[in-house]
Amino acid sequence: MTTVPADKNAALQPSGRLEGIGWLVNDSLTIAWRYLAAMLRLPESILFSAIQPMLLVLMFRYVFGGAIRGVHGSYVNYLMPGIFVQTVAFGAVISAVGVAEDIQKGIIERFRALPMARSAVLAGRTLSDLTRNACSIALMAGLGFAVGFRIETNVPAFLAGLGILLFFSWALSWGFSFIGLVVRNSETAQVATFPILLPFTFASSAFVPVQTMPGWLQAFAKYQPVSQVVNACRALMDGGPTSFHVLIALAWCFGLVAVLAPLAVRRYRRPA
Amino acid sequence: MPDPPAIEAHDLTKRFAKGNVLALDGLSFETPPGTVLGVLGPNGAGKTTAVRILCTVLVPDNGRAAILGLDVVRDAVAVRRVIGLAGQNAAVDENLSGRQNLQMVGRLSHMARGQAKKRAEELLEQFGLTNAASRSLKTYSGGMRRRLDLAAALVAQPPILFFDEPTTGLDPQTRRDMWTWTERLVAEGTTVLLTTQYLEEADRLADQVIVVDHGKVIAQGTPESLKADLGSTVLLVTLENSENAPRAAALLGPLGTRAPIVEDTLVEMSVENGPKAGSEALRVLDADGITVLGLVLREPSLDEVFLKLTGHRADSGPPAVATQASAESVGPRARSAR
Numbered sequence: 001m002t003t004v005p006a007d008k009n010a011a012l013q014p015s016g017r018l019e020g021i022g023w024l025v026n027d028s029l030t031i032a033w034r035y036l037a038a039m040l041r042l043p044e045s046i047l048f049s050a051i052q053p054m055l056l057v058l059m060f061r062y063v064f065g066g067a068i069r070g071v072h073g074s075y076v077n078y079l080m081p082g083i084f085v086q087t088v089a090f091g092a093v094i095s096a097v098g099v100a101e102d103i104q105k106g107i108i109e110r111f112r113a114l115p116m117a118r119s120a121v122l123a124g125r126t127l128s129d130l131t132r133n134a135c136s137i138a139l140m141a142g143l144g145f146a147v148g149f150r151i152e153t154n155v156p157a158f159l160a161g162l163g164i165l166l167f168f169s170w171a172l173s174w175g176f177s178f179i180g181l182v183v184r185n186s187e188t189a190q191v192a193t194f195p196i197l198l199p200f201t202f203a204s205s206a207f208v209p210v211q212t213m214p215g216w217l218q219a220f221a222k223y224q225p226v227s228q229v230v231n232a233c234r235a236l237m238d239g240g241p242t243s244f245h246v247l248i249a250l251a252w253c254f255g256l257v258a259v260l261a262p263l264a265v266r267r268y269r270r271p272a
Numbered sequence: 273m274p275d276p277p278a279i280e281a282h283d284l285t286k287r288f289a290k291g292n293v294l295a296l297d298g299l300s301f302e303t304p305p306g307t308v309l310g311v312l313g314p315n316g317a318g319k320t321t322a323v324r325i326l327c328t329v330l331v332p333d334n335g336r337a338a339i340l341g342l343d344v345v346r347d348a349v350a351v352r353r354v355i356g357l358a359g360q361n362a363a364v365d366e367n368l369s370g371r372q373n374l375q376m377v378g379r380l381s382h383m384a385r386g387q388a389k390k391r392a393e394e395l396l397e398q399f400g401l402t403n404a405a406s407r408s409l410k411t412y413s414g415g416m417r418r419r420l421d422l423a424a425a426l427v428a429q430p431p432i433l434f435f436d437e438p439t440t441g442l443d444p445q446t447r448r449d450m451w452t453w454t455e456r457l458v459a460e461g462t463t464v465l466l467t468t469q470y471l472e473e474a475d476r477l478a479d480q481v482i483v484v485d486h487g488k489v490i491a492q493g494t495p496e497s498l499k500a501d502l503g504s505t506v507l508l509v510t511l512e513n514s515e516n517a518p519r520a521a522a523l524l525g526p527l528g529t530r531a532p533i534v535e536d537t538l539v540e541m542s543v544e545n546g547p548k549a550g551s552e553a554l555r556v557l558d559a560d561g562i563t564v565l566g567l568v569l570r571e572p573s574l575d576e577v578f579l580k581l582t583g584h585r586a587d588s589g590p591p592a593v594a595t596q597a598s599a600e601s602v603g604p605r606a607r608s609a610r
């Protein structure tokens with residue numbers, strides 16, 4: 001037999017764009033649920049992943065706090081926005097490792113054979129990361145308040161700062177999922193992401209003022225996205241001129257999502 | 273308009289850049305609805321690659337394939353609505369429970385929440401996993417995982433199922449259960465494509481068998497017709513003494529259609545007329561003073577069909593024990609290649 005009639009059962013056909021979006025939402029929520037449910041089954045891993053950023057708060061507050069110069073006002077207030085951004089940045093490693101592990105374990109293979117929306121795997125992944133980040137930031141803010149962190153502006157501005165932070169974490173999630181899709185192996189994902197994270201988080205305004213760094217480093221440290229997001233959060237939480245920093249930070253977040261999300265989805269869809 | 277075949281492949285080719293392997297080299301077959309197609313082939317024949325292409329996971333380099341007339345590349349989304357896949361490696365989420373895994377697959381197959389829950393319970397029950405349903409898969413045995421993977425393929429009750437070596441790693445009881453489930457599904461109208469290295473499995477379940485080697489179909493037909501193609505009966509003679517075996521083989525040679533295979537005290541050969549060859553064999557051996565402990569005549573197994581077609585043996589499968597009492601189950605697999 002050579003020709004097969006393209007006789008498709010009407011009931012099998014997707015019926016329009018709106019329904020497509022409905023399924024994308026449904027499938028993304030299901031995938032996000034999958035990651036969160038898996039996390040809840042391992043309460044000890046939640047505990048340990050919470051301990052690390054909390055220790056960071058305490059270390060910077062009490063160990064380095066006295067030695068770091070050039071900061072006007074309270075160092076805790078200076079520190080906390082930096083710690084927030086650093087936490088979401090390092091948390092993004094989990095996205096890369098999680099996606100790589102899914103490929104390794106073959107579950108992506110099952111997803112590819114299901115009628116689900118193709119971008120839902122990554123959309124769900126980044127949605128669950130967003131939820132996780134929101135929880136860890138809430139936890140750290142609580143600890144911050146306990147060790148002397150105070151909002152010097154007002155609550156809406158503080159919340160706006162957290163909003164930018166989460167937006168940034170979402171952008172990173174897409175980027176790190178892309179890395180996971182490329183390396184396809186959870187150990188590789190783990191080691192591949194640290195060399196990217198270290199310069200961006202430490203050569204930034206997260207913990208020390210950029211002016212204290214050598215000139216050649218300042219050029220990078222000043223303009224890279226982590227610093228810009230830290231500056232925006234700091235302005236919104238600790239005071240100072242806000243609109244400029246906020247606009248730059250939002251531009252970075254939009255730009256990163258606009259580039260990284262399609263990149264990751266394209267990589268996922270790429271036929272093997 | 274005639275109904276399209278349930279599964280059809282036309283001249284599929286696939287080359288993997290990594291290692292430059294030509295995994296499929298013009299694979300073609302089709303299978304009507306409501307039947308079981310057994311896909312037999314040695315390791316690396318291209319079975320899994322074919323299944324992955326048919327399930328829209330992989331895109332072929334050339335050729336085309338369709339499920340119920342839906343093209344696996346152009347109509348991939350529609351294809352995914354009518355298929356269920358239990359791949360060679362259990363593709364389940366380690367970090368969730370069995371119940372959560374099945375519910376997730378239900379939701380991703382676009383079942384309503386309540387319906388997905390209900391279906392998950394049914395399948396857990398059917399596959400004997402109810403007691404382990406809320407445990408993390410990390411605590412499941414290999415066989416339990418395998419069963420869950422099969423259950424996941426059945427969640428949306430798709431009319432076309434792909435089972436890639438479904439009973440590898442299952443204990444004999446679960447394997448028989450699996451056969452019963454498959455037969456029940458087929459009785460309800462489901463089409464199943466089953467790859468296997470267990471020839472007994474293809475023999476028992478498949479309506480049609482294709483034998484794949486080096487990425488193409490080298491033979492096809494019903495299990496019976498493939499066996500009939502060999503055109504002969506298998507004669508097995510067990511001697512008292514292995515030292516006599518070469519001499520016995522030489523004496524028996526003229527009776528067979530191809531050279532006898534000798535392994536220890538066992539001489540195996542294909543003959544045209546079973547009963548006649550049997551009595552003749554006893555006569556010549558007796559005349560030469562060689563003591564015969566046993567003589568068995570049987571139909572050729574798919575294993576032997578396979579050997580004849582590919583020139584090499586299927587190199588994995590359940591070990592058959594070569595004892596006199598169970599000569600029926602003695603396959604050439606139990607012995608080394610000639």
Ligand SMILES: Nc1ncnc2c1ncn2[C@@H]1O[C@H](COP(=O)(O)OP(=O)(O)OP(=O)(O)O)[C@@H](O)[C@H]1O
Pocket residue numbers: 288289290291293294295313314315316317318319320321322360
């Ligand atoms: N992703 C891949 N990249 C590179 N080569 C591959 C890939 N998948 C399969 N191959 C190669 O393609 C050939 C066919 O493999 P396939 O898995 O289809 O065989 P199979 O018949 O399923 O074997 P088995 O019985 O061992 O499961 C093999 O030589 C294999 O090494």
Ligand SMILES: [Mg+2]
Pocket residue numbers: 319320321360436
């Ligand atoms: Mg295989």
